[in-house]
Structure formats: structure tokens, C-alpha cells
Amino acid sequence: MSLGIRSRVTVPLKFADGYSTTAEVITFDGLADGKEHLALALGDAFGAEVPLVRPHSECLTGDVFGSERCDCGPQLREAVERIAGVGGFLLYLRQEGRGIGLYAKLDAYALQDLGLDTYEANRALGHADDERDYTAAAQMLTALGAGTVDLLTNNPDKPAQLRASGVDVRAVVPTQVHASDANVRYLQAKVSHTAHTIALPLAV
Ligand SMILES: Nc1nc2c(ncn2[C@@H]2O[C@H](COP(=O)(O)OP(=O)(O)OP(=O)(O)O)[C@@H](O)[C@H]2O)c(=O)[nH]1
Numbered sequence: 001m002s003l004g005i006r007s008r009v010t011v012p013l014k015f016a017d018g019y020s021t022t023a024e025v026i027t028f029d030g031l032a033d034g035k036e037h038l039a040l041a042l043g044d045a046f047g048a049e050v051p052l053v054r055p056h057s058e059c060l061t062g063d064v065f066g067s068e069r070c071d072c073g074p075q076l077r078e079a080v081e082r083i084a085g086v087g088g089f090l091l092y093l094r095q096e097g098r099g100i101g102l103y104a105k106l107d108a109y110a111l112q113d114l115g116l117d118t119y120e121a122n123r124a125l126g127h128a129d130d131e132r133d134y135t136a137a138a139q140m141l142t143a144l145g146a147g148t149v150d151l152l153t154n155n156p157d158k159p160a161q162l163r164a165s166g167v168d169v170r171a172v173v174p175t176q177v178h179a180s181d182a183n184v185r186y187l188q189a190k191v192s193h194t195a196h197t198i199a200l201p202l203a204v
């Protein structure tokens, strides 16, 4: 099936803290991995000269249930408002658990409770540190007509992979740091293993 936009539907969003905006939820045909990835067009997404784009990897526990083991929920909330302010796209990528899936991520959590860090736990389960591939994200941007973008992320692998897939990443814009007692070890592991640009407070 050839690459393209499959459907577009308008969805009003209202968050628990009262913030509200409107998203155009966009689905696709022809994505490389066959997964049901979504783009949310926010603000004047199609009118922006260079849209702000956040590739967000699915995290059921953080995005939906408000888990404090990670920073995904607050990052998602932050991204929607920042993108709506300037115009751009949130790419909601079905890459749960950095690509290993939900059950395996929960198995990895259990190993972290025994003392392994987030990457050691992945390896103990026979997975790579990070199994995410952003080919489909690049295809989504192509289908959206967004050849040049600003990228909202602290993860250097996201601009690297997208550039390798032909996306012109003009600037990489860091997200805020959403640190708490429950997630600080996880954030520290991201900084030391994968050079995430997260300025952590010295003592949390
Ligand atoms: N395997 C595994 N995945 C985790 C763990 N904690 C969170 N995740 C997953 O990690 C992913 C986090 O994705 P992102 O929000 O894109 O975060 P990121 O790659 O650090 O990059 P930025 O937030 O863009 O800086 C989600 O898919 C989570 O489900 C963990 O301990 N183990």
C-alpha cells in the first residue's frame, strides 16, 4: 500500500489540570512497520513554516495511568501545549517499552526492583537497550508534508535516526525535566547510557 494519509478527524482534548485544545488526529496508510501510529496536528500545524514535532513513544503506564516510574505523562502533557502554541505535530508512536512491548517492560520493571538499571534489565531479558526504529516516524512526516522540522526531545537517537531517513531537522529543542523521587534513577540511567540531554538536579 502506498504511503499517505488515511483519515483525519478533529478531537477536542481536555486534560486533568483543565488545559484544553483541539487536535486533528491523523492516521496513515503504508507505514513501514504496519503499526497504528498516530499524528496529532496541533495549533496551525500545516501553516507553520517549520513545525515543532515531538516523536513520543507509547507508555501505557505513564501516559494513561500517571505512573511516576518514568517522565512520559508530564512530557506528553508538556508537548501538547508547546506544540499547540507554535503549530506542529505530536507523533504518538506505538513503541511501548522502547520497542519491547508492555509485558516485557513490566518484566523489566520487576528486575529494576531487584537492583538492575533500565538498560541492564532489558539485556537480562534478551533485548537490546533500545529497539526503537523511527522509519515510520519519518514516513509520517513525509505524508504530512513536513520535510523540515524542529524536534522536541532530549534523546539524541531521535534526530540521528530521522536525519538518516531524510528528515531535515533544523533544531533540537529540549523538553523540561520532570524529575521525582520515583523516576530519578531512571533519568540518570538515560543520561549516562544514551547521552540524553537532561540537566538533573544534583540531589533529588
Ligand atoms: N524497556 C523499558 N522501557 C521503558 C522503561 N521506562 C520507560 N520505558 C519506555 O521508554 C519510552 C520512553 O519514551 P520517550 O518518552 O520517547 O523518551 P526518550 O526516548 O527518553 O526520549 P525523550 O523523552 O524524547 O527525550 C516509552 O516507550 C516507555 O514505555 C523501562 O524501564 N524499560
Ligand SMILES: [Zn+2]
Pocket (backbone or CB within 6 Å): 059, 061, 062, 063, 070, 071, 072, 073
Ligand atoms: Zn513512561
